[in-house]
Amino acid sequence: PGPRPCDAWAREQLGAKRSSIFTPPVRPTIEGLSPGDTSSEAYREACTINQQHTGKKISKQAFFISFKIKEADQWLQAYPEAQKVVGEAHPELAFLWLKGQPLLHKKKATAGQTERMALLRQPIPDTPQLIAEARKRFLKKQVANDDLLDAL
The missing domain is CATH 1.10.10 (Arc Repressor Mutant, subunit A)
Structure with missing residues (x-):
């Protein structure tokens, strides 16, 4: 088996951030x-x-x-x-779609998490509350902040 066409397409869409796929x-x-x-x-x-x-x-x-x-x-x-009915998705593609252009900041950076939180609030207004609830349930060493944002 060779590379999956969906992975090649996703990398093409992400351009400089292709390594996230x-x-x-x-x-x-x-x-x-x-x-x-x-x-x-x-x-x-x-x-x-x-x-x-x-x-x-x-x-x-x-x-x-x-x-x-x-x-x-x-x-x-x-x-x-x-x-x-179950499909596969990639968070960076979802954020690209929400913003309409590549994100400015890396997902691990505070600015990157702020940028992603703002984008997620458009379709999911209670994003901050969901993240806060998840943070109560999981230690940062179990689930990093950027992974919580990716999960939404």
Whole structure:
């Protein structure tokens, strides 16, 4: 399997921020994951499996979200009817669409989070309250502020 057309399109849309789109692992890589094992050894094994199927290793970012991809995949396999209505999205594309042009600031920067919060308030007026509630439930070491904004 080669690169997914949707990833190529997303990178094209994001231009200078194209590196925020990373190629997801193939299904055999996902299936080979042990729940919660984020060790260096597990990462090397995931890279090996992915390389056997695609000729390419996976990035650390792809590895760390692989566990959530696996959960979503298992759920979609268990509920095939959901496959008709569940889609995939990328936060940076959503923010690009909301603003109509590339964002000015990096998502980890305070200015970037302020910029994203303002954009999210257009379709979701209670964004600040939702973020505050999530912050009460999750420590910053569990979920970073920019990840909360991305989740909305």
